[in-house]
Amino acid sequence: MRHKNNLELFEYWTSKRGNRPAPNRTDIEPADIRTLLPHVFICDLGAGNELNFRLAGTALCALYGRELKGRTFGSLWLDDGIRNADRTGASVVSRATPAVLTLDCLSTEARIIKAEMLLLPLTGPSGQYDRLIGLLSVFDPPYWIGHDPLIGFSTTGIRFIDQSRDPVFLANRPEIRLPSAAAGVHSPSRTEKQRKVAHLIVLDGGRQD
Template sequence: MKHKNSLELFEYWTTRRGARAAPNRTDIEPADIRALLPHVFICDLTSDNQMSFRLAGTGLCSLCGRELKGSAFGSLWLNDGVRNASRTGVSVASRATPAVLSLDCLTTGGRVAQAEMLLLPITGPTGEHDRLIGVLSLFKPPFWVGHDPLAGFSTTGIRFIDSSREPVFLANRPEIGLSSAARVLQAQARPETRKVAHLVVLEGGRRD
């Protein structure tokens, strides 16, 4: 974990769970993590074995440009990452295995920002492992949040955390590196340029 928001939520989650694999939803007091709430979300497992947003903070909704409640967790990813993201969410909830995702956030305007997402298991009213709480944290939040909505996430790395062991700098399992589809799409979205003296020329128009 690299972002202070991830560290704060992980430490709180660890305290609230005690000796259990995961705390219950009722153990999480919003007032205790009030500074994180705009970036926090909760998902639950649906009947078709998918993760769905039960609630999402205003910061995450603003980044996406829409209300997320009721939408699929995997729907936030670019097409080639939907399946893997959905499986990761289900694994975190059902197997009580925390995970940290490194993300590229691609906007509809072709911009890219880096972010970190922490996913932590929690239990519902029945005590079953069927929910997760997470936080999405942007590194150096850009000016365009709320104006240039998210086109999709691209996962560039995943680290699963063994919560039964004492983490060393909260990184007791190596990150699994993944290719970034967002960088490819961003490059495709940018017009060709060339520099002439002190001017930057955008390529376009007729070529004959």
């Protein structure tokens, strides 16, 4: 786990679960994680082990340029990754096993950004493991978020967290490396990233000595 937001949510979730495999949905107080809420989502497990968004933070929705509530979890992935994403999410819930995913995120203009997703199981009103809380953290958020929507994720690595072992540095389970479907997609050069604003041209970056 590399992103501080994911680590913060994991530590909060761990404090709420106590000696249980997972906390209850009612144990999670939004006010306790208010700085993380724009990046947080909650999914429940429906028929056929399909996860559906009950709630999606504004930052996640902004990446896709649309509201995600009611959509399926797997729909955030590129076509060849949907099945694996659904199986991973369902496994997190049914086995009450947290997971960390590393992602390549592909935009409509073929830009790629790196991100990390944390998936944590929750119990519902019935006491069964039937939902999860997650958080998506983008590394080095680019200027074009909100203007160039994502078309899908590609999972490049999965790590399941063994709660029976000391999670120091969260390295108690090796990451399973996966090939990225976005690999080989052209990433714009610096000159291609010039943006026109009225009669001005804005260059990304800053002073470089």
